[in-house]
Amino acid sequence: MTAFPALKDADIDNILAYISAEAAKPAGGGAKGAPEAAGAGAKEEPGSNSLLFGIITLILAIVAVILMQINSNLNKLAAEKEGHEKTEPVPFYKNKAYIALCIVVLFVIGGYFTIQGAIGLGRQQDYMPEQPIFYSHKVHAGINQINCLYCHSSAEKSKHAMIPSENVCMNCHKAITEYTGPELFTAEGKKVNGTAEIQKLYNHVGWDPKAGRYVKAGEPIEWIKIHSLPDHVYFNHSQHVVAGKVQCQTCHGEIQKMDEVHQFADLSMGWCVNCHRNTKVQFAENNYYSIFEKLHNDVKEGKVKDVTVEMVGGTECQKCHY
Numbered sequence: 001m002t003a004f005p006a007l008k009d010a011d012i013d014n015i016l017a018y019i020s021a022e023a024a025k026p027a028g029g030g031a032k033g034a035p036e037a038a039g040a041g042a043k044e045e046p047g048s049n050s051l052l053f054g055i056i057t058l059i060l061a062i063v064a065v066i067l068m069q070i071n072s073n074l075n076k077l078a079a080e081k082e083g084h085e086k087t088e089p090v091p092f093y094k095n096k097a098y099i100a101l102c103i104v105v106l107f108v109i110g111g112y113f114t115i116q117g118a119i120g121l122g123r124q125q126d127y128m129p130e131q132p133i134f135y136s137h138k139v140h141a142g143i144n145q146i147n148c149l150y151c152h153s154s155a156e157k158s159k160h161a162m163i164p165s166e167n168v169c170m171n172c173h174k175a176i177t178e179y180t181g182p183e184l185f186t187a188e189g190k191k192v193n194g195t196a197e198i199q200k201l202y203n204h205v206g207w208d209p210k211a212g213r214y215v216k217a218g219e220p221i222e223w224i225k226i227h228s229l230p231d232h233v234y235f236n237h238s239q240h241v242v243a244g245k246v247q248c249q250t251c252h253g254e255i256q257k258m259d260e261v262h263q264f265a266d267l268s269m270g271w272c273v274n275c276h277r278n279t280k281v282q283f284a285e286n287n288y289y290s291i292f293e294k295l296h297n298d299v300k301e302g303k304v305k306d307v308t309v310e311m312v313g314g315t316e317c318q319k320c321h322y
């Protein structure tokens with residue numbers, strides 16, 4: 001906890017007194033939100049059915065127009081039969097029913113696209129910035145088969161996978177001073193000189209490859225961050241990589257084939273939630289899930305065959321937002 005040197009002993013006594021007074025009050029306020037949240041969880045349905053709904057809406061609209069047409073024709077016939085004078089038919093663009101229908105349809109379509117656009121604000125799928133050093137994952141993780149965790153070791157232990165520090169690069173590049181592998185090209189098709197890129201690394205860390213020692217103080221390489229979730233979302237790598245046993249490539253694409261990394265997934269809420277609905281967890285003989293006694297019993301009795309992430313609470317709002 002942060003130290004608060006500004007607080008006097010009297011202030012601390014007051015805070016403690018306040019906490020014990022509040023704790024003595026009956027609980028109740030907190031429980032109110034819970035059923036609401038559960039209801040919202042059931043409602044949140046991603047757009048997989050939207051095409052179907054669109055088609056049904058269109059068919060219903062066409063049926064409505066046809067019925068209106070039949071209705072007006074029948075009215076006309078009835079009027080003729082009763083011998084009323086023939087009235088001029090109202091042209092369709094002046095017909096109030098048609099105009100109202102068009103406005104409603106335009107409103108619904110416009111609203112749909114506005115909301116979709118607003119939800120998508122700030123997303124950046126396929127983002128591929130130019131990095132300060134042309135560092136190729138294809139050369140390192142693909143051709144030379146270096147394990148992802150050699151560089152992104154905290155993906156197994158913490159929330160963030162992290163970008164390796166320069167001394168990790170220098171474990172190898174004290175010895176590997178030039179690039180002799182297959183020719184490299186940027187996305188725009190410009191040729192890249194691998195040896196010159198390794199020299200850029202040396203310039204950053206202050207290493208002199210001829211002398212074989214550090215000659216000046218290093219400075220950090222300013223890698224540009226590609227993946228970025230909004231601050232209101234909690235995402236943890238170790239949870240997915242260790243407990244969930246999800247492969248890096250499932251979420252990041254075939255990184256070992258990319259010269260330059262781009263953002264593979266759109267990192268939308270639908271992406272997270274859909275995977276949680278469909279992915280089975282390795283439930284049996286996994287201590288991590290030992291607290292789910294009822295689910296374990298259901299599995300034993302054969303009531304439940306596969307346990308998905310959703311069943312262990314992976315679609316509850318507060319797991320990702322708190």
Ligand code: HEC
Nearest residue numbers: 140141146147148151223224225226227248252255256261
């Ligand atoms: C030799 C070290 C090294 C290895 C091995 C390595 N990476 Fe990286 N990785 C980096 C560096 C440096 C960056 C930052 C530069 C960049 O984005 O290209 C990075 C960036 C990334 C990013 C983008 C991070 C962001 O900014 O959002 C992802 C995702 C990633 N690596 C995944 C992987 C995966 C998956 C593997 C295994 C197939 C792997 N890496 C292997 C060093 C490594």
Ligand code: HEC
Nearest residue numbers: 134135136139144146168169172178179180181194197198
């Ligand atoms: C485990 C050893 C290892 C580590 C760690 C390592 N490299 Fe490499 N690097 C290599 C090998 C092997 C080659 C290919 C040499 C060849 O083919 O001639 C290479 C090639 C390169 C190249 C030239 C090809 C290209 O990708 O543009 C650059 C630049 C480079 N490394 C930068 C880095 C940076 C920056 C880091 C730290 C984030 C790093 N390397 C970490 C082994 C490593």
Ligand code: HEC
Nearest residue numbers: 148152155160161162227228229235240241246247248251
């Ligand atoms: C379940 C999906 C998922 C899996 C599996 C996954 N990642 Fe990520 N990764 C993400 C998301 C989401 C972010 C963005 C995190 C953020 O902005 O806070 C991210 C960000 C990163 C970054 C950028 C730095 C950071 O930690 O924010 C790197 C590097 C990375 N991942 C590497 C890896 C590696 C290596 C593996 C495999 C060991 C891996 N990831 C497995 C979803 C995943």
Ligand code: HEC
Nearest residue numbers: 234235239243244250271272275279309312313314319320
């Ligand atoms: C490729 C599939 C996949 C994707 C995509 C994915 N997850 Fe997961 N997630 C899993 C699996 C598998 C687990 C189960 C591990 C566990 O139970 O802890 C999990 C568990 C979690 C948990 C813990 C749930 C619990 O009950 O303790 C959180 C929180 C979470 N994911 C957040 C996210 C967020 C946020 C995103 C999107 C940015 C995301 N996940 C994307 C597969 C995925």
Ligand code: HEC
Nearest residue numbers: 040041044119230233267268269272273314315316317320
């Ligand atoms: C598995 C993780 C996960 C769960 C569970 C989850 N969310 Fe989200 N939520 C996200 C992610 C990731 C984003 C960011 C989407 C983006 O940036 O486009 C997000 C964004 C949002 C936003 C901002 C609007 C938007 O679409 O960007 C709202 C509001 C929201 N979530 C509400 C909820 C509610 C309500 C629930 C419970 C029914 C819920 N979330 C459950 C991951 C989750």
